[in-house]
Amino acid sequence: MSDRLLELRGIRRSFGDHHVLRGVDLDVDAHEVVALIGASGSGKSTLLRTVNLLEPIDDGIIRLAGDDISDPRVDADGVRARIGAVFQHYNLFPHLRVLENVTLAARLVHRMPRAEADRRGRELLASIGLDGFAGAYPDRLSGGQQQRVAIVRAILTDPQLLLLDEVTSALDPELVGEVLALVRALADGGTTILMATHEMAFAREVADRVVFLDGGVVVEEGPAAQVLADPQEPRTREFLSRLL
Numbered sequence: 001m002s003d004r005l006l007e008l009r010g011i012r013r014s015f016g017d018h019h020v021l022r023g024v025d026l027d028v029d030a031h032e033v034v035a036l037i038g039a040s041g042s043g044k045s046t047l048l049r050t051v052n053l054l055e056p057i058d059d060g061i062i063r064l065a066g067d068d069i070s071d072p073r074v075d076a077d078g079v080r081a082r083i084g085a086v087f088q089h090y091n092l093f094p095h096l097r098v099l100e101n102v103t104l105a106a107r108l109v110h111r112m113p114r115a116e117a118d119r120r121g122r123e124l125l126a127s128i129g130l131d132g133f134a135g136a137y138p139d140r141l142s143g144g145q146q147q148r149v150a151i152v153r154a155i156l157t158d159p160q161l162l163l164l165d166e167v168t169s170a171l172d173p174e175l176v177g178e179v180l181a182l183v184r185a186l187a188d189g190g191t192t193i194l195m196a197t198h199e200m201a202f203a204r205e206v207a208d209r210v211v212f213l214d215g216g217v218v219v220e221e222g223p224a225a226q227v228l229a230d231p232q233e234p235r236t237r238e239f240l241s242r243l244l
């Protein structure tokens, strides 16, 4: 038995007559880090949103730890409680203090007692050197600090799976490193991560596997070093060569 955590089979999604996902098959094993790469508009964000049920699918099956979460009768909030997600743009509520941001979902969705949520929140903030900002509002933090707080919030309740969608692409270049360092630390700690990224050097360093999405399907996948250094498919080669 493999320790497969996420299984996508034949995922289809269209917007009108625009067929964005045309039958995507993708697996993520427990403790694996998978980087999803592909041109802008190739459907990476759409695919990630299908996984935490923010995007309905037209066809296909999504299994999380063996459970069919694409079944329309599934409890979507219950599924989302098992998945942490961080997106491209700042994810924090501006009117809530940092610690409140970090603990809100844990308290409301997971019914974690406030004392426990606060304790874990402060621990995690301390682990990224931001405990001094617990009582501050997000606008006091840099973009990189805000994204790290958003990531910490996503892992507060130990989700089975962490989805990261281009978490550094809205940041000034000098702030990218601190966010990638946190992702690397989570990966090293065994967090299962599916991340869309345009940071190929980072993908090579952190991802176990790279999946290249093009034309609505997975065109190529394999060990990160192999796909990025020695792609087999012409479309992968072309995509990577355009990044140089």
Ligand code: ADP
Residues within 6 Å of the ligand: 015, 020, 038, 039, 040, 041, 042, 043, 044, 045, 046, 047
């Ligand atoms: P990526 O994240 O790889 O850049 P996206 O998943 O954001 O790609 O988008 C893939 C395509 O789907 C794009 O052409 C985008 O315009 C289209 N798309 C995404 N969401 C919607 C939507 N809600 N309505 C219409 N088109 C959409």
Ligand code: MG
Residues within 6 Å of the ligand: 044, 045, 046, 165, 166, 196
């Ligand atoms: Mg995107």
